Amino acid sequence: MSEDVARSEPSATPESGTASTQATTRQPGAAPGRASGVAGLLRTGMGRNLGLVVALVLLCLVGVITAGDTFATGANVLTILRLAAVIGVVSIGMTFVITGGGIDLSVGAMVALASVWATTLATQQMAADFHWILMVSTALLVGAACGLVNGLLIAYGKVVPFIATLAMLAAARGLAEIISDRKTQIITVNSFGDFFGGSFLGVPVLVWMFVIVAALGWVLLNRTTFGRRTFAVGGNAEAARLAGIKVQRHTVALYVLAGLCCGIAAVMLMARTTTGSSTHGQLYELDAIAAVVIGGTLLSGGRGTIVGTVFGVLIFTTLNNVFTLNNLSISAQSVAKGLIIVIAVLLQQRLAARATTP
């Protein structure tokens, strides 16, 4: 869990296999619930995520106190998790991009394009004829392809990430509108909905997908060479290059990963709505960036945390749920969101400063 890979110095051989200073074996992503997570975190003395845990626990307390009869029920927890799952998967991809020193503003548009592509252009027909796997793989491919274009533009075209992905935001949503003729595409392949709308061991398939993506993301970022290269590239691209990392190729891979996550999120959204639509994924880029930053990932790159991101997403979705349950004024919800963001980040900085980790 110690995601303290701060600025990697060129001398730290990024090609070596195992991380040296790992003081923990907590599984990430597993049970994004509260109690177990908190205990695990406290044991490892992770200061940086404490603010998040405190915020989430406070929120849950508020929920239990104000709407106890509904909030603390299994059905409600699953509702929160199902909502968190889609934006959560997008945020995992975003964590990689931001940790690597970039930004991706096109995630929402990629979700829309992947969902529309998978439900039109004969892929739905193919899914009906053969298997829904075809629809799913189409969505994943489209997401990854968009990410590839982003990555190539940024790494080899030397376009600033902000601009390149802004262009993709416009182009992908426009293309989604053209392909779908701006009509909502209703999914008629029942087997698709049956699988992704179902549950496994009492937990919705969508939530499993989020857990698996988060777990894989954590392993990739904290336990592999790929992850350490990501920190290196985000911390100091020039130093990383001197240390023998193929920075350009790595950058492309990061954006492909983000696009792939958007493809997965598109499949989840298709399952949840039984539709593909060019209006899917509105403002996901902002939600994802907010969750990632609250989670403790540096916007400037070089430091990133998957667990933090998961907490960030959970805080937002829980907040929304608590407000809905308490029937609070809509405008006040927005104010509260802003306040919670600021409070969470301030808390984080305090605690991080106290937990002196060199």
Add this chain to the structure above:
Amino acid sequence: MSARPARFLKAAGLVGLTSLALIACTSNTPEAEKSEPATSQAAGGAGGGNDEPGQKVKIGFSAPAADHGWMGAITKATQAEAKKYPDVELVVAEGTNDVNLQISQVETFINQKVDAIVLLPFDGAALTPVATKAMEAGIPVVNVDREFDSTFAARTTILGDNKGMGISAGTYVCQEMKGKKDAVIAEIAGIDSLPLTQARSQGFKEALADCGLKVNNRVAAEFTVESGEKAAANLLQAAPKIDAIWNHDDDQGVGVMAAIKNSGRKEFFVVGGAGSANVMRDIKAGNTLMRATVIYPSTQGADGVRLARLLVQKKALGDLVEVEVPRTVQLYAPVVTKDNVDQYLPTAFES
């Protein structure tokens, strides 16, 4: 459950824990609401006295983000209507254009075991599965404005009449042209790819054809002030002489009127759409080119709340012989002119 002390504790706990003292001052500001008290006319009909307080009804309400006047008016009018009934508790979810979020809001209503749900979906098809889930859980769903794609997803549907808007506008233009056969008619549509825009244009075309006219110039905007200004400016460039313009939407109409003012042209009149209070005041004053507007009621959510209450309390709809609440209620699209504006101004929405 929802006795006063409990309420107070709830509020106190929230304010304390999330430092939202702001809410205390903002959420309960009484609104100077425009609609007349219901009691006068609605009571009566089948059993009479439908407005008599009955069993407590908890209604969940969810709608898209209030990103233009009409949508904002829907939510405001819905909340105001619920306040009139002491036996109604309205749970309002945050307006959103994210279908994922709106679905979870409906899921939350189901978890809360509300008695009924009033739902204006951002996308009817996308919200169909979760609405069906609510119906299966025994919670009647009242579908507002944008239709689901399954009859199992709602008990009652209440909607405006888009094609009727076009027909009303076209009929009015025909009347005003008084048989002038070479009249130049222009149309400023809303978002062109939406089925509702297509229906409005179709109705307009049919009504004009009835008196031998056609749409000579047509542009499309996007329901926003900015897009209205842009589209109207283009239209005025393209057509040197116009007799009448129908603009689909009074929100974008603010921009349309601005473009007309900038052009200095005065040879035509304008018919609006949706029926905002601004436009009605202009019609009443009679000092602009805006001569009429066609209503697309922003009271649909409010009516949804009323119908939901009747459904839960098992009451009939007043003034109908039938003892069940109807499956579909489609509202009429009247033309508002200087002669009848006072009748509609109280229920018009502020854009």
